[in-house]
C-alpha cells in the first residue's frame with residue numbers, strides 16, 4: 001500500500017485528483033495542457049511537490065551534484081538511485097515517479113534490465129535513460145519487460161566529459177538533424193516519453209513536429225509538452241554559476257510549497273520559460 005490511500009490530511013485539490021499515469025500525461029498533451037515536472041530525492045519534498053501540483057517527480061542522478069556535492073553525476077550508483085526512489089515513493093501523493101538509470105547502465109542490455117527492474121521494484125513507474133538512436137535495443141528490451149522508458153536527449157550529463165563540459169547541444173546543422181532523427185527512431189522503438197535538455201528552441205520545434213509522445217524540456221524552450229527543473233535550482237540553494245533557464249521561484253514566495261506552486265502556475269500559464277531563458 002502506498003501513501004495515496006491515506007490522504008485524509010491533504011488539501012481538497014490534491015485529494016480529489018487521480019494519480020498521474022502515462023495515459024493521463026498523453027491526455028494532457030492532446031489537450032495542450034502543460035505537464036509540470038520537478039526532481040525530488042526524499043519523502044518530504046515529494047509530498048510537498050505533489051501537494052503543490054507537480055505531475056511528474058524525477059529522482060534524478062543530479063542527486064550526485066545537489067545532495068552529494070560531486071561535480072558530475074558519474075559517481076551515482078544504482079544503490080543510491082534505489083534508496084532515493086524508495087524515499088520518494090513513500091512520500092508521493094499523486095505525482096508519477098520517474099527514476100534515472102545511472103552512469104554505466106548501458107554497459108549491457110542485461111545490466112540495464114537488471115538496474116531498471118530494481119528501480120521499478122523501489123517504486124518507479126518509468127525509468128529515464130540517457131541515449132540516442134543507438135539505444136533502441138535497450139528501449140525494446142525494457143518495454144518487453146513492462147518497463148516504460150523516457151529517453152533523455154541533448155545535453156546528457158553522463159556524457160559531460162565527451163562533450164567537454166555542460167554545453168548546449170544541437171547547435172550545428174548535422175547535430176540538430178541527428179537529434180531530430182534520434183527522437184523519431186526512439187519513438188518508433190517504443191519510447192514513452194522524451195526529455196530534451198539544453199538545445200536551441202528551433203531544434204525543439206522540429207522535434208515537437210516529428211514525434212507524438214510527451215516531450216519534457218529543460219533549457220529547451222517553451223514548446224515542449226512540459227518543463228522540468230532541479231528542486232535545488234527552483235529553491236535557489238544550488239551554487240552559481242546557473243544555467244540560463246534556472247529560476248529561483250522562492251524569491252517572491254514565503255514558503256517552499258508556495259515556491260513550487262508558483263513554478264507549477266508559471267509552467268501551466270506558459271510564463272516559464274521565457275525567451276530569454278531559452279537558447280536560440
Ligand code: KIV
Nearest residue numbers: 039060061062218228
Ligand atoms: O538528473 C536530473 O535531475 C535530470 C534533470 C536535469 C532533467 O536529468
